[in-house]
Amino acid sequence: MSNYTGGCQCGYIRYRLSEEPSSPHFCHCRMCQRSAGAPVVAWAHFPVSSLKYEGSEPSLYRSSENTQRGFCPKCGSSICVVDDGDELLCITLATLDRPEAVTPAYDSHLESSLPWMHWQSRNR
Numbered sequence: 530m531s532n533y534t535g536g537c538q539c540g541y542i543r544y545r546l547s548e549e550p551s552s553p554h555f556c557h558c559r560m561c562q563r564s565a566g567a568p569v570v571a572w573a574h575f576p577v578s579s580l581k582y583e584g585s586e587p588s589l590y591r592s593s594e595n596t597q598r599g600f601c602p603k604c605g606s607s608i609c610v611v612d613d614g615d616e617l618l619c620i621t622l623a624t625l626d627r628p629e630a631v632t633p634a635y636d637s638h639l640e641s642s643l644p645w646m647h648w649q650s651r652n653r
């Protein structure tokens with residue numbers, strides 16, 4: 530059984546995932562940018578049924594008609610995105626205890642990617 534654990538910055542939210550991720554990716558959409566306060570967010574899908582919170586659960590913000598975003602009510606860390614009725618949810622890879630264990634494989638919503646995100650390739 531796989532075991533991915535993670536949590537928010539302050540430790541109020543702790544979670545465990547008992548199945549393997551799918552579709553790890555970077556999302557450059559404006560909603561991810563605004564909710565995380567970051568130019569890009571790395572996500573992976575996990576089955577909703579594989580997610581267990583160890584204690585407190587995230588607060589939910591309905592960011593669009595069918596989508597809710599879960600975050601820590603104490604420190605604000607962005608934890609998950611859940612679509613109504615979906616069997617999969619998205620988890621922020623950066624909140625995993627071992628974020629290096631899952632490698633994003635593609636980019637989504639590149640139309641919103643910020644031009645200065647490419648400074649690394651310029652400076653190498």
Ligand SMILES: [Zn+2]
Binds near residue numbers: 540604
């Ligand atoms: Zn927190």
Ligand SMILES: [Zn+2]
Binds near residue numbers: 557558560
């Ligand atoms: Zn997004």
